[in-house]
Amino acid sequence: MTVPPECLRGSEPSLADRAMPDSLHGGSMHLVITGADGYIGQRLTAQAAAHGVAVTVLARRPGVRRVVWSLGLPVPDAAFARDPVAGPVDAVIHLAHHWTTEGDEAADPNIGGTAALLAAARRHGVPRFVFASSLSAQPAALNRYGRVKWRIEQLLSGTGEIAARIGLVYGGPRRGMWGTLCRIASLGPVVPMVTPWRQVQPIHLDDLCRGLLLLAGAPGPVTDPAHGVAVLADPEPLSFSRFLSLVARQVADRHLVVLPVPLAPILVILHLVNRLPFLPRVERERVLGLAGLPVVASGDSLRRLGLTLRPLEAGLAAERPGRHHDRRRRALIREGLVLLGYVRGRSPEPALVRRYVRAVEVHGTGIPLPMPGLLAGWPRLMRLVEPLPASRTPGQRLLSERLHIAALLVDATPDGGRRYDYRGESPVSAVLRLFVIVALEVVAMPFRLTLARRIWR
Amino acid sequence: MTEPDVVIIGSGPAGVSAAWPLVAAGRRVLMLDAGVGTIPNPAPERPSLRNLRQDPAGWRHLLGDDLRGLRKMTDVSPKLRMIPDAAFLSRFQDGNGLEPHGFSAIGILGRGGLSNFWGAVSCAYGPEDLVGSPVGAADLAPALRRVAARIGLSGCADDDLAPSHGTDLPLQPPLPLSPLAEALLARYQRHRNHLSLRLGRNRSAVLTQPLNGRAACDRSGACMWGCARGAIYSAASEVPELQRHANFALRDGFVVKALSVGGRGFVIGGTDARTGLPLHLEAATVVLAAGVLPTTRLALQCLERFDEAMPLQNCPAFAMALAVPSWLGRPLPDPAFGMAQLAFRMPLGPEPGDFAFGLLFGADAMAAPDLTAHMPLTRPGAAGLLRSLLPTLLIGLVYLPGSYSRNQVCLKRGNERMADRLVIDGGHSPAFDPVQRTLVRRLSRDFRRLGAYLLPGSAKPYPPGAEIHYGATLPMGARTTSSGEVTGRPGLFIADASALSRLSSKHNTFTVMANADRIGTLLAQRPT
Numbered sequence: 015m016t017v018p019p020e021c022l023r024g025s026e027p028s029l030a031d032r033a034m035p036d037s038l039h040g041g042s043m044h045l046v047i048t049g050a051d052g053y054i055g056q057r058l059t060a061q062a063a064a065h066g067v068a069v070t071v072l073a074r075r076p077g078v079r080r081v082v083w084s085l086g087l088p089v090p091d092a093a094f095a096r097d098p099v100a101g102p103v104d105a106v107i108h109l110a111h112h113w114t115t116e117g118d119e120a121a122d123p124n125i126g127g128t129a130a131l132l133a134a135a136r137r138h139g140v141p142r143f144v145f146a147s148s149l150s151a152q153p154a155a156l157n158r159y160g161r162v163k164w165r166i167e168q169l170l171s172g173t174g175e176i177a178a179r180i181g182l183v184y185g186g187p188r189r190g191m192w193g194t195l196c197r198i199a200s201l202g203p204v205v206p207m208v209t210p211w212r213q214v215q216p217i218h219l220d221d222l223c224r225g226l227l228l229l230a231g232a233p234g235p236v237t238d239p240a241h242g243v244a245v246l247a248d249p250e251p252l253s254f255s256r257f258l259s260l261v262a263r264q265v266a267d268r269h270l271v272v273l274p275v276p277l278a279p280i281l282v283i284l285h286l287v288n289r290l291p292f293l294p295r296v297e298r299e300r301v302l303g304l305a306g307l308p309v310v311a312s313g314d315s316l317r318r319l320g321l322t323l324r325p326l327e328a329g330l331a332a333e334r335p336g337r338h339h340d341r342r343r344r345a346l347i348r349e350g351l352v353l354l355g356y357v358r359g360r361s362p363e364p365a366l367v368r369r370y371v372r373a374v375e376v377h378g379t380g381i382p383l384p385m386p387g388l389l390a391g392w393p394r395l396m397r398l399v400e401p402l403p404a405s406r407t408p409g410q411r412l413l414s415e416r417l418h419i420a421a422l423l424v425d426a427t428p429d430g431g432r433r434y435d436y437r438g439e440s441p442v443s444a445v446l447r448l449f450v451i452v453a454l455e456v457v458a459m460p461f462r463l464t465l466a467r468r469i470w471r
Numbered sequence: 472m473t474e475p476d477v478v479i480i481g482s483g484p485a486g487v488s489a490a491w492p493l494v495a496a497g498r499r500v501l502m503l504d505a506g507v508g509t510i511p512n513p514a515p516e517r518p519s520l521r522n523l524r525q526d527p528a529g530w531r532h533l534l535g536d537d538l539r540g541l542r543k544m545t546d547v548s549p550k551l552r553m554i555p556d557a558a559f560l561s562r563f564q565d566g567n568g569l570e571p572h573g574f575s576a577i578g579i580l581g582r583g584g585l586s587n588f589w590g591a592v593s594c595a596y597g598p599e600d601l602v603g604s605p606v607g608a609a610d611l612a613p614a615l616r617r618v619a620a621r622i623g624l625s626g627c628a629d630d631d632l633a634p635s636h637g638t639d640l641p642l643q644p645p646l647p648l649s650p651l652a653e654a655l656l657a658r659y660q661r662h663r664n665h666l667s668l669r670l671g672r673n674r675s676a677v678l679t680q681p682l683n684g685r686a687a688c689d690r691s692g693a694c695m696w697g698c699a700r701g702a703i704y705s706a707a708s709e710v711p712e713l714q715r716h717a718n719f720a721l722r723d724g725f726v727v728k729a730l731s732v733g734g735r736g737f738v739i740g741g742t743d744a745r746t747g748l749p750l751h752l753e754a755a756t757v758v759l760a761a762g763v764l765p766t767t768r769l770a771l772q773c774l775e776r777f778d779e780a781m782p783l784q785n786c787p788a789f790a791m792a793l794a795v796p797s798w799l800g801r802p803l804p805d806p807a808f809g810m811a812q813l814a815f816r817m818p819l820g821p822e823p824g825d826f827a828f829g830l831l832f833g834a835d836a837m838a839a840p841d842l843t844a845h846m847p848l849t850r851p852g853a854a855g856l857l858r859s860l861l862p863t864l865l866i867g868l869v870y871l872p873g874s875y876s877r878n879q880v881c882l883k884r885g886n887e888r889m890a891d892r893l894v895i896d897g898g899h900s901p902a903f904d905p906v907q908r909t910l911v912r913r914l915s916r917d918f919r920r921l922g923a924y925l926l927p928g929s930a931k932p933y934p935p936g937a938e939i940h941y942g943a944t945l946p947m948g949a950r951t952t953s954s955g956e957v958t959g960r961p962g963l964f965i966a967d968a969s970a971l972s973r974l975s976s977k978h979n980t981f982t983v984m985a986n987a988d989r990i991g992t993l994l995a996q997r998p999t
């Protein structure tokens with residue numbers, strides 16, 4: 015598709031922002047769209063799909079093709095039709111879940127639906143089937159969700175059939191559990207909570223998606239060979255109340271006090287509340303789900319996949335609302351000023367900071383690191399809190415990477431270049447200089463050993 | 472071209488070297504290469520390293536316009552960071568169905584292969600390195616001379632390392648040494664009788680005199696960022712010369728995925744790198760020169776040797792830093808040649824060929840942050856320390872023979888969707904750790920006698936494979952004949968380091984090129 019340049023100009027509201035004509039509602043329409051990867055096309059496709067319009071995308075690269083199906087229906091063969099460019103289906107990623115609370119658990123539609131999908135995938139020789147399970151999947155989980163997930167996991171038996179046990183997902187559009195958490199976090203200042211000391215293992219939505227795609231595509235053994243299970247969750251659990259106060263601080267800029275309440279009375283109250291007419295129902299299921307999360311070791315799974323999770327605070331910091339992009343950019347600029355100023359010994363010029371921001375966006379995660387305010391005023395204080403190269407926590411490693419980027423950038427400026435322009439001096443003064451440098455390092459070392467780990471979590 | 476006589480897979484040093492004698496003998500040669508177009512070189516007008524470092528716009532050369540020099544590539548030579556295609560490694564591994572575990576499987580799908588980035592250290596395997604090989608030093612000698620004349624070697628014919636680098640070769644004058652390297656070498660001459668260390672100039676495929684349209688080294692110092700003059704040999708520069716011959720053709724963008732017996736002899740299946748469409752070709756004679764890992768995979772596939780673990784050698788290596796305290800306070804010289812200055816060897820055991828081979832680089836021709844990244848110092852501390860230490864500093868890279876590696880490759884059958892995979896399991900032999908520790912101690916002692924001190928904690932082993940010396944999966948005399956023909960698959964030849972009987976600690980590319988030339992020559996003598 016060629017878009018005439020006038021379509022791309024100026025302040026016209028985009029196609030997607032306008033109301034949809036009535037004729038488009040109802041789902042009987044089938045559009046063929048070209049240029050769906052472009053600026054207009056992406057939004058148009060998403061909008062059309064959101065309005066139930068059937069879309070076939072004609073694109074240079076393979077993309078999305080939609081086939082109508084829902085848990086409980088027979089799986090149409092079209093779902094596994096060969097793509098003319100990408101070939102046969104390489105993997106199924108099964109995320110769909112039908113939220114149920116009643117009826118015979120053994121006959122839960124999720125189990126039957128998944129079994130049908132799995133059978134269809136096997137029939138079509140699809141080599142990989144990734145089922146989105148949960149950390150709560152256990153035969154005796156507190157809530158039905160966990161028990162149903164566990165039952166479904168038992169269906170997976172072949173090689174390449176993988177249960178991805180997923181931790182507490184955060185980030186991205188504020189929907190699902192993440193949306194609820196954001197709303198709770200902005201309620202403040204005091205939030206009553208059932209068993210707030212429960213440990214949770216978060217994972218950012220983008221990291222999760224990366225993990226799922228890796229599971230779908232990685233050759234060879236990616237799961238624990240004995241069980242066909244891969245765990246996608248932070249290896250370092252934290253308490254739910256700590257998580258929620260981090261969400262409150264990073265996302266809603268407020269302090270949160272979590273008031274623990276015991277589970278039993280809450281369930282009684284819930285039971286009563288849910289019987290009262292006109293009051294919003296609170297899902298007992300969801301409350302139980304939170305109370306019943308076990309801690310599961312995920313380090314091995316992540317290593318096997320080659321997946322590094324972003325540190326929680328950085329991930330949350332990037333989720334601030336409002337002019338999200340600008341905020342992120344500004345935070346990266348602040349970070350660049352600190353790190354470049356530190357490695358260079360004087361404040362960097364704007365062009366260098368811009369280069370830094372670009373480098374982090376292109377070669378790093380693009381997520382600003384939380385910078386203690388004191389460092390912004392005195393970048394040199396970083397000497398006392400710079401992590402050691404061998405440090406293991408993700409926050410420290412991320413900072414080391416950023417410092418390396420800053421150091422290489424400074425090295426490629428005339429300032430850095432002058433360091434190679436050493437005209438010599440008397441050996442005595444050279445030795446003295448080395449002595450001073452080493453002495454300063456020795457003084458800084460205990461601070462680095464104790465402080466770095468706390469600041470860069 | 473009508474029906475080629477020989478199809479060569481790969482346009483790296485091995486492929487090009489096998490091609491020359493065949494083309495010269497009038498055979499019709501079709502070269503397949505997975506890369507599309509050429510890998511860009513730095514512009515000829517790029518300023519010297521010193522000027523780049525003082526120029527506010529120098530970062531465009533040092534890091535790339537798109538800042539590609541900042542991309543994260545743990546444990547990989549900093550030279551590879553400047554490759555424009557950020558996904559080159561995964562493209563190489565995916566394209567070739569490689570599945571490495573604990574092994575850095577490095578390669579590139581591109582014209583000229585890894586020689587676009589190599590360090591150009593060129594050693595000829597001698598009798599001690601060829602023990603157990605059906606190909607002796609005398610068999611290789613004429614080919615070594617031909618290749619040396621073709622690619623241009625500079626070095627010294629009569630110092631202590633010359634016998635190890637190879638004698639009786641046409642040589643251009645050696646590259647100038649940095650004053651520090653010069654001083655170390657002079658000191659070595661005085662003390663050599665008390666040392667087990669042998670030290671000499673490096674031998675490299677870098678021109679000091681113009682040759683075949685390539686210019687001589689102008690000592691700009693920016694070698695680590697690629698050579699703007701073509702003084703460093705790259706196989707990519709020979710492809711256009713080959714193309715001047717009517718009986719040679721290059722088909723690029725042909726990613727070979729499968730090799731089997733059939734049709735006119737062999738069936739080569741692949742995909743077009745531009746369109747993703749399947750490709751198919753038949754040939755009576757095939758020469759594999761796609762680099763050790765891809766070549767091994769294709770050969771095992773053709774032999775239908777699935778699920779059989781076989782040894783793969785690499786040269787376990789480590790880096791170290793030496794400081795010469797008496798040079799403290801001396802000015803830094805202008806950068807000159809930016810890669811290895813000196814070479815050394817150190818015996819390990821009584822057997823012939825059991826020695827370590829090493830190189831010494833000047834530290835000023837590298838990016839300082841790369842040197843200091845692993846130091847436990849703060850960034851400003853490390854930068855200050857390095858500024859004062861730089862004039863005294865030499866970076867060493869030390870390689871051990873392939874016998875100290877313990878890697879395995881195993882071909883796993885794929886299915887309709889997934890190509891056959893070569894699973895590579897990396898590791899060092901149990902002897903590596905103790906031998907490396909002793910070696911570090913002995914090197915440290917001998918260098919100390921020369922006034923150079925090993926910086927504590929600086930000796931750091933590379934992960935297996937990261938040094939990019941692979942080979943000996945299809946050794947001549949066992950899986951291949953002495954003319955490189957795969958046993959049981961007449962017409963299929965191996966021209967790269969896969970065919971070496973074992974890996975010496977010395978760099979093997981020059982020897983591999985000579986062996987490929989020898990194999991090409993033998994093949995050209997056969998009746999069609």
Ligand SMILES: Cc1cc2nc3c(=O)[nH]c(=O)nc-3n(C[C@H](O)[C@H](O)[C@H](O)COP(=O)(O)OP(=O)(O)OC[C@H]3O[C@@H](n4cnc5c(N)ncnc54)[C@H](O)[C@@H]3O)c2cc1C
Nearest residue numbers: 481482483484485505581584585590591592727762978980
């Ligand atoms: C930074 C660095 C420094 C080095 N320094 C030295 C040194 O100083 N001395 C030394 O001796 N060696 C050195 N090496 C190693 C040296 O570069 C390699 O040994 C040499 O390039 C191997 O040559 P080759 O022709 O066998 O394979 P390659 O150079 O790997 O070339 C392989 C060719 O095959 C093609 N190919 C691969 N797969 C396929 C496929 N499936 N289908 C079609 N075509 C394919 C590629 O496009 C390429 O053209 C260094 C390497 C690096 C990266």
